Amino acid sequence: MVDYVIEMLNITKEFPGIKANDDVTLQLRRGEIHALLGENGAGKSTLMSVLFGLYQPEKGVIKKDGQVVKIQNPNDATALHIGMVHQHFKLVECFTVLDNIILGAEPRKGVVVNRADARKRVLELSERYGLKVDPDARVEDISVGMQQRVEILKMLYRDNDILIFDEPTAVLTPQEIDELMDIMRSFRAEGKSILFITHKLAEIKAVADRCSVLRKGRYMGTVDVATTSVEEMSRLMVGRDVKMVSDKKEMTPGETILKVENLTVPSRVHKNNAVKNASLEVRAGEIVCLAGIEGNGQTEFVYAVTGLEKPSEGRVTLCGRDITKMPIRERGKLGMAHIPEDRHKHGLVLDYTLENNLVLQRYWDKEFQTAGFIKSGAVRAYSDRLIEQYDVRSGQGSTTVARSMSGGNQQKAIIAREIERDPQLLVAVQPTRGLDVGAIEYIHSQIVAQRDAGKAVLLVSLELDEVMNLSDRILVMYEGEIVGEFDPKTTDVQTLGLYMAGAKRMEKEDRK
Amino acid sequence: MKKKISMSGFGSLLASLVCIAVGLLVGFIVLLVLGAITSAQSGGAGQSFGELLKVTWEQGFKPILHGGFYAKANTMGMGVRMEILQAAPLIMTGLSVAFAFKTGLFNIGAAGQYTVGAFFALFSAIVLKLPWWACLLASALGGAIWGAIPGLFKAFLNVNEVITSIMFNWVGLYAVNTIIYQGGTGPMFNLKTTKTFTLKECAPQSLLPTFNVNVGDKPYFGKLFTPTIGIFIAIALAVAIWIVINKTTFGYELKACGFNKNAAKYAGINEKKSIVLSMIISGALAGVGAGLFYLSGSKEWEPLVSTALPAMGFNGISVALLASSNPIGCIFSALFISHITVGGGFMYAKLFPTEVADIISGVVIYLCAFSLLFKTFLAGRKKKMASQPAPDKNGKEADA
Numbered sequence: 001m002v003d004y005v006i007e008m009l010n011i012t013k014e015f016p017g018i019k020a021n022d023d024v025t026l027q028l029r030r031g032e033i034h035a036l037l038g039e040n041g042a043g044k045s046t047l048m049s050v051l052f053g054l055y056q057p058e059k060g061v062i063k064k065d066g067q068v069v070k071i072q073n074p075n076d077a078t079a080l081h082i083g084m085v086h087q088h089f090k091l092v093e094c095f096t097v098l099d100n101i102i103l104g105a106e107p108r109k110g111v112v113v114n115r116a117d118a119r120k121r122v123l124e125l126s127e128r129y130g131l132k133v134d135p136d137a138r139v140e141d142i143s144v145g146m147q148q149r150v151e152i153l154k155m156l157y158r159d160n161d162i163l164i165f166d167e168p169t170a171v172l173t174p175q176e177i178d179e180l181m182d183i184m185r186s187f188r189a190e191g192k193s194i195l196f197i198t199h200k201l202a203e204i205k206a207v208a209d210r211c212s213v214l215r216k217g218r219y220m221g222t223v224d225v226a227t228t229s230v231e232e233m234s235r236l237m238v239g240r241d242v243k244m245v246s247d248k249k250e251m252t253p254g255e256t257i258l259k260v261e262n263l264t265v266p267s268r269v270h271k272n273n274a275v276k277n278a279s280l281e282v283r284a285g286e287i288v289c290l291a292g293i294e295g296n297g298q299t300e301f302v303y304a305v306t307g308l309e310k311p312s313e314g315r316v317t318l319c320g321r322d323i324t325k326m327p328i329r330e331r332g333k334l335g336m337a338h339i340p341e342d343r344h345k346h347g348l349v350l351d352y353t354l355e356n357n358l359v360l361q362r363y364w365d366k367e368f369q370t371a372g373f374i375k376s377g378a379v380r381a382y383s384d385r386l387i388e389q390y391d392v393r394s395g396q397g398s399t400t401v402a403r404s405m406s407g408g409n410q411q412k413a414i415i416a417r418e419i420e421r422d423p424q425l426l427v428a429v430q431p432t433r434g435l436d437v438g439a440i441e442y443i444h445s446q447i448v449a450q451r452d453a454g455k456a457v458l459l460v461s462l463e464l465d466e467v468m469n470l471s472d473r474i475l476v477m478y479e480g481e482i483v484g485e486f487d488p489k490t491t492d493v494q495t496l497g498l499y500m501a502g503a504k505r506m507e508k509e510d511r512k
Numbered sequence: 513m514k515k516k517i518s519m520s521g522f523g524s525l526l527a528s529l530v531c532i533a534v535g536l537l538v539g540f541i542v543l544l545v546l547g548a549i550t551s552a553q554s555g556g557a558g559q560s561f562g563e564l565l566k567v568t569w570e571q572g573f574k575p576i577l578h579g580g581f582y583a584k585a586n587t588m589g590m591g592v593r594m595e596i597l598q599a600a601p602l603i604m605t606g607l608s609v610a611f612a613f614k615t616g617l618f619n620i621g622a623a624g625q626y627t628v629g630a631f632f633a634l635f636s637a638i639v640l641k642l643p644w645w646a647c648l649l650a651s652a653l654g655g656a657i658w659g660a661i662p663g664l665f666k667a668f669l670n671v672n673e674v675i676t677s678i679m680f681n682w683v684g685l686y687a688v689n690t691i692i693y694q695g696g697t698g699p700m701f702n703l704k705t706t707k708t709f710t711l712k713e714c715a716p717q718s719l720l721p722t723f724n725v726n727v728g729d730k731p732y733f734g735k736l737f738t739p740t741i742g743i744f745i746a747i748a749l750a751v752a753i754w755i756v757i758n759k760t761t762f763g764y765e766l767k768a769c770g771f772n773k774n775a776a777k778y779a780g781i782n783e784k785k786s787i788v789l790s791m792i793i794s795g796a797l798a799g800v801g802a803g804l805f806y807l808s809g810s811k812e813w814e815p816l817v818s819t820a821l822p823a824m825g826f827n828g829i830s831v832a833l834l835a836s837s838n839p840i841g842c843i844f845s846a847l848f849i850s851h852i853t854v855g856g857g858f859m860y861a862k863l864f865p866t867e868v869a870d871i872i873s874g875v876v877i878y879l880c881a882f883s884l885l886f887k888t889f890l891a892g893r894k895k896k897m898a899s900q901p902a903p904d905k906n907g908k909e910a911d912a
Contacts, residue, residue, distance in 0.1 A: 306778075308777065308778065327780065327782075328777070328778070328779075328780040329779075329780025329781075330780075331780075332780055338778070340778060345772075345774045345775070346774050346775050346777075346778040347775065347778070348772075348775060349768050349771045349772045349775045349776070350771070350772065351771040351772075352767075352768065352771060356764070360768070360775070360779045361779055361780070363761055363764055364761055369761045372760050372761050372762055373759055373760055373761075374759060374760060374761055374764060376759075
């Protein structure tokens, strides 16, 4: 008889028009790390929300230690010692680390919070598991890695022994990921049970004991990680073979398309410069990747190159013309296309229809207007063609409101729009963020196709797999400076990680 | 696809009609209660409920429902004239607010733009003796200037347009009063009437042309009560604004800015210019509203009495809300509000205060907020029904 600490049996959860979970079973053994694998939209979050009491399932039961339990709300879950580290941390930014940890479970002495006791316990826990935090620092001032440790301490402080980690590695450097894995292993050694939600197969391989796979709300089975190959797991997840590596033609880079010299961009958040004296070149027929941990100036660098923000110093040249002060539309006409980092903030007018979004960069073109009047027929025809060609799926075709589309299809629409501009330079910022494997594969192939067609591509990505897979050259950015240049063929993720974390740097002369 | 679009338009219309029906019902109950109270006070306690109903209907609710067409007051077309006279500026201030809404701005300053527009129109008429169309253009200019200022603040200093336009309402009102009055020496100020000079006497060239229609053999409007062509100008402008918003690249840009300023910037649209232009157009529309009203010659500006902002400006917000910011809808909602307001004036004043009309329009507008809820509810049900046969298509969103 296997000792299950949590069993979710035959869970069915329906939303209007869709079964988010269809007869899903998940059995978590005591003292194991159990991975939950699935694409975006496969139903992982729904299942966890059911376990956490945020949703009530239509069918199925949840058992804790063999007893049927009813989890009506998150308080019930906490009472059952279930804790969760959310993908987007739930911390009060202006509170100290200590206050965040005890929030909602404050030890009291009369009517005042007994911080002294709390501090003792937090330090004890932090010591024991090697979760280094400064209890008096404000959350807004500490690194993302430390914020995550705060979240983990929150669970430990509440004596949780069933720990859910929702995509915990997305924001970490390779070194921090290794540390997290070690921490998870030490929890396992203590008999705690861990549910680890992810779509990164390598991490599952590294740390998990067993893995349950969901696809389109259906339970595809549970496999033993040690005896299952990465390819098999990915096939279970996607339902077909997935190319993990993009095919690229051998290319000799041509002339320089984009040249950035000594660019300095002030920050909007703090007083320092977000980008400091950064220079780079992108040539025709190559993909240059700007790698780094989130918030190290990549965003501002791209803003300055694309014209969304004004640099305080430096020069940007596109196809031999100085575009440092050029308006955005002129840059576009000169041959720049931009897949923005935030598709909701910049990429789409969410309340516009899909067709209106597809002409967002071209509505002023002769093709789509005469004397200021939009040719709706031409817009519709153009939009229908792009939808067909780029396989953008939506409920009502061209007239679908962009807001109602899935993230993957929104991104496909943006990519269709930008590639159709036939640019000299494609700036793609985190083009696959939050997308499922199938969509990632497609978008990668489109980017590589642009390179193979002799276009220059500047790619900004936080995903090291993507960086290694796509780029011809890698530049690492740390605190606004470019601290290293690498050839993906001769470097590895670990080395990049050291540079990304600021532990090492090349001087300018060392870079070729 | 065509069908879906008209369905959603139909939904808005239906929701607005439900609001109007409920508003009228509440108005009727208020009238009933008022009637009961007054008759109790005057010692008519013996009055039966049937009689009360009859009085409420005959003296109160019927005039409201009939509006300008209320037979007892509509001698020689006077009631109808009053109704369309008020509807024209209401359409314009409604358009002003609706246009700003469509481009993501809340123009609460229509009242101020209306005031300044009125001044420009009257000044052009009384002092400059310009023809009516030039006076109308001047009123547009006045409103545009007054709208541009909050627009500039918003675009370049990121000051919320609601705050600046509220302040500019008062700046506009008192500036206009002071300039017209000038301690009694203002060139437009008539000491005898304590109003501006009447256009009929001093500037007949600036009066809007009038029209008449024949019913049978006889003209509908009496000689003294021919209405101006203002209503047609307002309707034409509403149609023009609809075309600008929906059919032109200019409207595309303004709407894109309104929905998502950042995306507009990303697409190379000058978002600052768009904000200022939106406010200029919005202000000009409110200004024209004032022009249409004051150039009709039926009312003068009273600088000593006008210490409150013209209601026409704020009623524009109601008109726009009731029309769900649809320019064409503004025509009908303005006509409706004008209809019940004029009707309210025809009630038996001893029993029923005219403000009951305001209560009705107030309730209607209040319900409009719910009508959004109602619409979302309808849309949600439709979506649910539509998506059931093909759950795969929407699958991705539910889990996110």
